Each structure stands twice: as structure tokens, then as C-alpha cells.
Amino acid sequence: MREAKTFIGVIGAGACSDEAGRLSEEVGRNIARVGAVLVCGGMGGVMEAACRGAKKHGGLTIGILPGTNKAEANPYVDFPVVTGLGEGRNLLVVRNSDAVIALPGEFGTLSEIAFCLKLGKPVVGLSTWEVSDQMMRAGNAEEAVSMALVQARASRTES
Amino acid sequence: MREAKTFIGVIGAGACSDEAGRLSEEVGRNIARVGAVLVCGGMGGVMEAACRGAKKHGGLTIGILPGTNKAEANPYVDFPVVTGLGEGRNLLVVRNSDAVIALPGEFGTLSEIAFCLKLGKPVVGLSTWEVSDQMMRAGNAEEAVSMALVQARASRTES
Amino acid sequence: MREAKTFIGVIGAGACSDEAGRLSEEVGRNIARVGAVLVCGGMGGVMEAACRGAKKHGGLTIGILPGTNKAEANPYVDFPVVTGLGEGRNLLVVRNSDAVIALPGEFGTLSEIAFCLKLGKPVVGLSTWEVSDQMMRAGNAEEAVSMALVQARASRTES
Amino acid sequence: MREAKTFIGVIGAGACSDEAGRLSEEVGRNIARVGAVLVCGGMGGVMEAACRGAKKHGGLTIGILPGTNKAEANPYVDFPVVTGLGEGRNLLVVRNSDAVIALPGEFGTLSEIAFCLKLGKPVVGLSTWEVSDQMMRAGNAEEAVSMALVQARASRTES
Numbered sequence: 001m002r003e004a005k006t007f008i009g010v011i012g013a014g015a016c017s018d019e020a021g022r023l024s025e026e027v028g029r030n031i032a033r034v035g036a037v038l039v040c041g042g043m044g045g046v047m048e049a050a051c052r053g054a055k056k057h058g059g060l061t062i063g064i065l066p067g068t069n070k071a072e073a074n075p076y077v078d079f080p081v082v083t084g085l086g087e088g089r090n091l092l093v094v095r096n097s098d099a100v101i102a103l104p105g106e107f108g109t110l111s112e113i114a115f116c117l118k119l120g121k122p123v124v125g126l127s128t129w130e131v132s133d134q135m136m137r138a139g140n141a142e143e144a145v146s147m148a149l150v151q152a153r154a155s156r157t158e159s
Numbered sequence: 160m161r162e163a164k165t166f167i168g169v170i171g172a173g174a175c176s177d178e179a180g181r182l183s184e185e186v187g188r189n190i191a192r193v194g195a196v197l198v199c200g201g202m203g204g205v206m207e208a209a210c211r212g213a214k215k216h217g218g219l220t221i222g223i224l225p226g227t228n229k230a231e232a233n234p235y236v237d238f239p240v241v242t243g244l245g246e247g248r249n250l251l252v253v254r255n256s257d258a259v260i261a262l263p264g265e266f267g268t269l270s271e272i273a274f275c276l277k278l279g280k281p282v283v284g285l286s287t288w289e290v291s292d293q294m295m296r297a298g299n300a301e302e303a304v305s306m307a308l309v310q311a312r313a314s315r316t317e318s
Numbered sequence: 319m320r321e322a323k324t325f326i327g328v329i330g331a332g333a334c335s336d337e338a339g340r341l342s343e344e345v346g347r348n349i350a351r352v353g354a355v356l357v358c359g360g361m362g363g364v365m366e367a368a369c370r371g372a373k374k375h376g377g378l379t380i381g382i383l384p385g386t387n388k389a390e391a392n393p394y395v396d397f398p399v400v401t402g403l404g405e406g407r408n409l410l411v412v413r414n415s416d417a418v419i420a421l422p423g424e425f426g427t428l429s430e431i432a433f434c435l436k437l438g439k440p441v442v443g444l445s446t447w448e449v450s451d452q453m454m455r456a457g458n459a460e461e462a463v464s465m466a467l468v469q470a471r472a473s474r475t476e477s
Numbered sequence: 478m479r480e481a482k483t484f485i486g487v488i489g490a491g492a493c494s495d496e497a498g499r500l501s502e503e504v505g506r507n508i509a510r511v512g513a514v515l516v517c518g519g520m521g522g523v524m525e526a527a528c529r530g531a532k533k534h535g536g537l538t539i540g541i542l543p544g545t546n547k548a549e550a551n552p553y554v555d556f557p558v559v560t561g562l563g564e565g566r567n568l569l570v571v572r573n574s575d576a577v578i579a580l581p582g583e584f585g586t587l588s589e590i591a592f593c594l595k596l597g598k599p600v601v602g603l604s605t606w607e608v609s610d611q612m613m614r615a616g617n618a619e620e621a622v623s624m625a626l627v628q629a630r631a632s633r634t635e636s
Contacts, residue, residue, distance in 0.1 A: 002555055062556065068404075068572050078479055079539065081558055082572050086386075086402045087277060091247050095545050095559050110290065111273035118246060118266035131269065131290065161396055221397065227413050227563075237320055238380065240399055241413050245545075245561045254386050254400050405595060409565050425595035428608065432588035436564060449587065449608065 006036040006152050007062075008145070009097025011112040012046025012105040012128070020046060020104040023127065025053035026141035027101055032059025034149050039064065039097045041089065042073040042080055046103045051076030064092050091115050098152035101144045102128040102135070122151030165195040165311050166221075167304070168256025170271040171205025171264040171287070179205060179263040182286065184212035185300035186260055191218025193308050198223065198256045200248065201232040201239055205262045210235030223251050250274050257311035260303045261287040261294070281310030324354040324470050325380075326463070327415025329430040330364025330423040330446070338364060338422040341445065343371035344459035345419055350377025352467050357382065357415045359407065360391040360398055364421045369394030382410050409433050416470035419462050420446040420453070440469030483513040483629045484539075485622070486574025488589040489523025489582040489605070497523060497581040500604065502530035503618035504578055509536025511626050516541065516574045518566065519550040519557055523580045528553030541569050568592050575629035578621045579605040579612070599628030 008031050012024060028050035031038045038054045040047040042063020051061040055076045063077035066089045073080035083089045090108060094100060094115040099122040102113050109128065116123035117134055124136045126144045136151070138144035167190050171183060187209035190197045197213045199206040201222020210220045214235045222236035225248045232239035242248045249267060253259060253274040258281040261272050268287065275282035276293055283295045285303045295310070297303035326349050330342060346368035349356045356372045358365040360381020369379040373394045381395035384407045391398035401407045408426060412418060412433040417440040420431050427446065434441035435452055442454045444462045454469070456462035485508050489501060505527035508515045515531045517524040519540020528538040532553045540554035543566045550557035560566045567585060571577060571592040576599040579590050586605065593600035594611055601613045603621045613628070615621035 002550075002552060062558075064558075070573075073479075075479060079556060081539075081541075081569075083569060084404045084406065084572055085247075086250075087274060088244075088247050088250050088402065091245075091250075092558075092560060095561055096547075107273045107277035107291070111270045111277060114266045114270035114273055115246060118270060129290070131288070132266075161391075161393060221399075223399075229414075232320075234320060238397060240380075240382075240410075242410060243413055243563045243565065247561065251399075251401060254402055255388075403565075404568075405592060406562075406565050406568050409563075409568075425591045425609075429588045429591035429595060432584045432591055433564060436584035436588060447608070449606070450584070 006149065007039045007096060007098050008036045008148050008152060009093055009100035010038055010040045010047065010050040010103065011093065011100060011109050012050075012103035013109060014041075014043045014045045014047065016045040016049070016104060020127070021049040023141060024049035024103050027103065027126070027144060028053025028059065029057050030142050030145035032057035034145060036149060036152070037062060039093060041065070041093050042077050044074055046105060048074035048076060050103070062096070064089050064096060087111070094119065094121055097121065098155070099124065099148040101126060101138075101148050104128055120155075122148065122155055124148050124151070165308065166198045166255060166257050167195045167307050167311060168252055168259035169197055169199045169206065169209040169262065170252065170259060170268050171209075171262035172268060173200075173202045173204045173206065175204040175208070175263060179286070180208040182300055183208035183262050186262065186285070186303060187212025187218065188216050189301050189304035191216035193304060195308060195311070196221060198252060200224070200252050201236050203233055205264060207233035207235060209262070221255070223248050223255060246270070253278060253280055256280065257314070258283065258307040260285060260307050263287055279314075281307065281314055283307045283310070324467065325357045325414060325416050326354045326466050326470060327411055327418035328356055328358045328365065328368040328421065329411065329418060329427050330368075330421035331427060332359075332361045332363040332365065334363040334367070334422060338445070339367040341459060342367035342421050345421065345444070345462060346371025346377065347375050348460050348463035350375035352463060354467060354470070355380060357411060359383070359411050360395050362392055364423060366392035366394060368421070380414070382407050382414060405429070412437060412439055415439065416473070417442065417466040419444060419466050422446055438473075440466065440473055442466050442469070483626065484516045484573060484575050485513045485625050485629060486570055486577035487515055487517045487524065487527040487580065488570065488577060488586050489527075489580035490586060491518075491520045491522040491524065493522040493526070493581060497604070498526040500618055501526035501580050504580065504603070504621060505530025505536065506534050507619050507622035509534035511622060513626060513629070514539060516570060518542070518570050519554050521551055523582060525551035525553060527580075539573070541566050541573060564588070571596065571598055574598065575632070576601065576625040578603060578615075578625050581605055597632075599625065599632055601625050601628070
């Protein structure tokens with residue numbers, strides 16, 4: 001029987017600054033440290049940095065891709081899931097997460113934050129869009145992961 | 160051969176105030192007046208009011224529904240399109256519009272605005288989320304439709 | 319208030335022989351004659367011939383496309399609906415039909431027949447795959463449309 | 478960097494006879510034995526039996542679910558992936574497999590076989606639908622897995 005793993009989503013830009021990359025890697029590292037599975041959109045930028053952080057610390061990563069080619073996943077994704085849904089895969093990233101950490105991102109990230117809020121999925125913001133009081137706000141990577149973990153366990157409605 | 164119709168999307172809350180309803184109906188009326196087809200998510204609130212406005216003035220309306228039952232469409236939808244995609248249908252509303260008018264709405268509306276901005280689809284805001292300078296802002300219903308129409312014709316990339 | 323239109327789906331190959339084209343056009347003509355709306359995948363071959371038949375007789379046609387560009391629809395589609403779902407749009411063609419007529423086709427057509435049977439959607443075969451006794455079989459275009467119409471009205475579960 | 482795993486899909490009925498269950502479990506066992514990852518629709522019947530077979534022999538299993546609730550996955554799925562696409566998830570099962578083994582099934586299985594054939598994805602049949610010479614046919618579970626493995630490696634176009 002499978003144990004009930006906790007899935008923490010990481011959303012953010014497909015290309016990012018060095019600083020955002022360091023922050024994302026630190027988030028990934030902490031997700032691995034607490035034993036959660038990292039779920040993301042599988043591509044570059046924030047997603048790749050977070051996956052790299054998780055893999056450096058023995059974590060497990062799932063990338064839900066917009067296209068149909070697993071090779072498009074960044075090299076730190078353990079399990080690429082292809083969808084062929086284009087941007088529609090953003091909703092699947094949210095649905096597959098027990099809680100989500102939003103990092104610096106643009107409009108794709110905004111769509112994912114909106115879906116979290118729409119579906120009542122806990123979302124913790126770290127240097128990202130601030131569009132609602134229903135988003136929690138974290139001061140650093142470690143705090144973001146702690147907050148996401150607590151929320152994920154409290155509201156595991158979809159796993 | 161079909162003529163190239165212009166499709167203007169209307170996005171907004173599934174339940175809305177009387178005031179937002181009047182504004183939405185006025186938007187629908189103007190979409191009909193300029194001869195464009197109204198595309199929306201097919202449900203109540205802003206969507207229903209806009210469709211009602213369009214139908215009162217002889218317009219044509221398409222509703223792209225989250226579920227699989229056409230009967231869920233509001234009564235002013237001429238062509239209900241069922242999807243079974245849940246919130247994933249939001250992306251289809253955007254994709255099927257040449258330009259979008261965003262009215263008062265919540266997180267579902269925000270996800271649609273985000274998809275417009277992500278895909279480079281023109282989006283005109285009227286009493287709604289203000290999340291980017293790339294959104295145009297209109298002062299009233301007539302102006303919103305004029306702006307959407309101009310933008311739709313300029314950038315008809317997906318029709 | 320919208321009247322309850324009947325939507326008849328037409329499925330078949332994206333490229334077809336002259337004979338299959340004539341049969342498809344005849345099916346389209348009959349769908350228009352009985353006042354139903356023709357739903358299809360919007361592309362060439364059987365789909366285009368059926369739409370052409372419907373348009374020659376004043377019918378109405380909806381094409382649910384795999385891509386995101388309305389211009390990919392054949393010229394006899396009145397309302398192109400883009401999806402960006404690729405082959406996943408096959409399921410939407412089925413879901414949007416009250417009954418389906420299956421014409422000569424290959425594996426895409428087979429996937430649609432399978433979805434009809436899975437979802438309990440009436441499907442009438444005409445010179446096509448024969449995979450189940452639950453498919454009805456028609457001898458000619460007029461009979462196929464009559465059978466589909468009767469079934470559509472009997473089982474309108476999704477409209 | 479992730480190693481290039483081979484993903485073998487298993488498709489078949491959501492409820493099945495004891496005999497089909499034994500066959501499916503044997504297929505799962507062999508997928509684990511050759512070191513491939515088992516991909517399926519995550520539900521009961523053939524899918525559950527195959528996952529059970531894989532887990533008994535230390536394999537890894539992914540279940541791509543129609544709904545949005547991970548708890549709907551059978552207990553032998555290591556990684557449930559929720560989609561909210563309903564039957565539309567059938568296409569994702571196919572897309573995520575390098576080759577597919579079709580076991581006894583009904584119309585859902587037929588839709589997946591059709592998608593394999595449409596997309597040129599290798600599909601090996603074992604006591605299932607026979608709809609095309611492009612399907613390979615295996616005599617037993619071990620042979621089915623061998624054939625799928627060879628084909629998966631030869632045609633890994635989507636991973």
C-alpha cells in the first residue's frame with residue numbers, strides 16, 4: 001500500500017534571474033528535507049532550479065509538461081508527465097499539489113495562483129504576485145516550505 | 160465560405176451584483192450592435208447578463224461550459240459547447256476569443272485574464288482586476304467594446 | 319430562450335475517397351434537411367464533405383478543432399471552436415453530439431466510436447468500423463440521419 | 478540527471494474476471510522484472526492487478542486518473558496523477574507510455590488502442606480487441622512485455 005506522500009507544488013517563471021534561481025533552489029532543497037514530493041511544470045527557470053535543489057538533497061520531483069515530449073523536461077525531473085494540453089497543464093500542476101509555493105513569475109504563474117485561489121488550494125507567496133489576502137506570504141524559502149507543509153497536511157482534500 | 164466573424168470574449172463572475180449585471184448586459188448589447196459574436200463561459204452572473212444583452216439586440220452567443228451537460232448553459236446562450244474540462248475550460252474561452260472584455264469577477268476571472276496576458280490576447284478591463292499595464296482599461300461598456308473590436312481586428316492571430 | 323436544437327455528430331477520416339466524400343455530403347445534406355446542427359472535428363475529408371452538404375442546404379455546422387487556429391477549419395464550418403487539445407478534441411466532438419454518425423475513417427474515427435460506446439452516446443455506422451452490436455448500422459445516408467435523429471431525441475442526456 | 482526510464486502502459490477494463498486479473502498481474506510482474514515503469518489509468522480491474530504485480534516485484538507504478546482525487550487510485554499506484562479530464566485522460570495514458578500492452582477491456586480500452594494506432598505508439602494485444610494488423614499480438618504475459626520493451630526502445634519518440 002502506498003504511503004500518503006505530501007505533494008508540494010512550485011510555480012514560477014520558465015526563465016529567471018540568478019537571485020530567483022537561488023531562492024527556488026533553496027525552496028526545492030527544503031521540500032526534499034521535509035520529505036515531500038516536488039510537483040512543478042517541468043520546464044526551466046524557477047522550475048528547474050527548484051528541482052535541482054530537491055535532487056541535490058535526495059528529493060523526488062514530478063514535472064507536468066505542456067507538450068508531448070518527455071525530453072523537454074528539465075534534467076532534474078524524475079518523472080516527466082506529458083499532457084499535450086499547452087497552458088492547460090497549469091491547472092494540472094495545481095490539482096496535483098496539496099499546497100503550492102509561488103515564486104517570482106509572470107502571467108503563467110498568475111494563472112496558477114488564480115487556480116489555487118479558485119479551487120481553495122493553499123498557496124504561499126514568496127517574492128511573487130500579491131493578488132489576494134487568501135494567499136499566505138513567506139519571508140524566506142524555509143518558512144515558505146514550512147507554511148506549505150502545514151497547510152498541505154491540514155487540507156489534503158485531493159490526495 | 161464562412162465570413163470572418165469577430166469573436167469577443169466576456170469574462171466575469173458566475174454570480175454578480177445588480178450593478179455588475181447592468182454593466183455586463185450593456186457590454187453584451189454593444190457586442191451585438193457591432194456585429195461580433197459573444198463568447199463566454201456559458202454560466203450565470205456576468206456571463207448570463209452579457210448574453211441576455213446580446214440576445215435582446217439580435218446578437219449571437221457561444222457558451223463554453225465546464226461540464227458535460229448543455230442544459231447548464233444560461234438561457235441566452237445560442238450554442239452551448241460542453242467540455243468536461245472543469246476550470247480548464249477557462250483557457251478555451253480565451254483561445255476562442257479574438258479579444259476579451261474582463262468584467263467584475265473573482266479568481267476564475269483572474270485566471271482568464273492571466274491566460275490572455277500569457278497568450279498575448281488583447282484584454283480590456285472594465286471594473287475588474289488590474290494586474291498589468293498590458294491590460295487596456297475602459298471607462299464604460301461602449302468604450303470597452305470599441306477597444307476590444309479594434310484590438311480583435313488588429314491581432315486576429317488565432318482565427 | 320434558446321430552442322432545444324438537436325446536434326448530430328459526423329465522424330470520419332480527414333482525407334477520403336470521392337465515394338466516401340459523396341456519402342458524407344449526402345449525410346450532411348440530410349442533417350440540414352431535418353433541421354439538426356452538424357457537429358464535427360472541423361477538418362478535411364469526411365468532415366469537410368459533410369459540412370459542405372449541410373451548407374448547400376442551409377444547415378448549420380460546428381467544427382471542434384484540435385489546434386488553436388480557427389483558420390484551420392474547413393470553409394463550410396460556421397462556428398469553429400478551437401481547443402488546443404490535439405486528439406483529445408475527439409472526446410469533445412462526441413460529448414457535443416446528441417447522436418453520432420460514423421462514416422469511413424481510420425483510427426481517430428475508431429477512438430470516437432469507442433468514446434460513443436463508452437459514454438452510451440448513440441452511434442450509427444455507415445460503411446465504417448464494426449466493433450460492437452451496440453452500434454446501429456445504416457444502409458444509406460438518409461437512413462443514417464433518420465436513425466441518428468430518433469436516437470438523439472430519445473436519449474438527449476447531455477443537452 | 479535522470480536516467481532514461483522506459484514507460485510501459487497497461488490498458489484494460491476497470492473491472493475484470495479472475496483470469497484477466499491473473500494475466501494482468503503477470504504482465505505487471507514482468508514489467509517490474511525488466512526494470513520499466515508501469516503507466517496506467519490508476520483505477521481497478523486490470524489496472525489494479527497489473528500494479529499489484531509490479532509492486533510485488535519491486536516495480537514502480539504511475540496512475541493517470543480521470544478525476545481530481547488521488548485517493549481514487551488503486552493502492553498499488555505509487556504516483557497518482559489527477560487530471561479532471563474524465564475519459565480524456567485515456568489519451569494521456571497513451572502519451573505517457575513508450576509502448577502499450579492492451580489486456581482484456583471494453584470501450585475505454587478500445588479508445589486507448591485507437592489512440593495508440595493513431596499516434597503510432599507501439600501496442601501489443603493480449604486477449605483483447607483485434608482491430609488492426611498494426612497491433613502486435615502476444616501469446617502470454619512474458620512475451621507481451623518483451624515485445625513492448627523492444628518496441629519502446631526502438632521508437633522512443635516521446636520520451
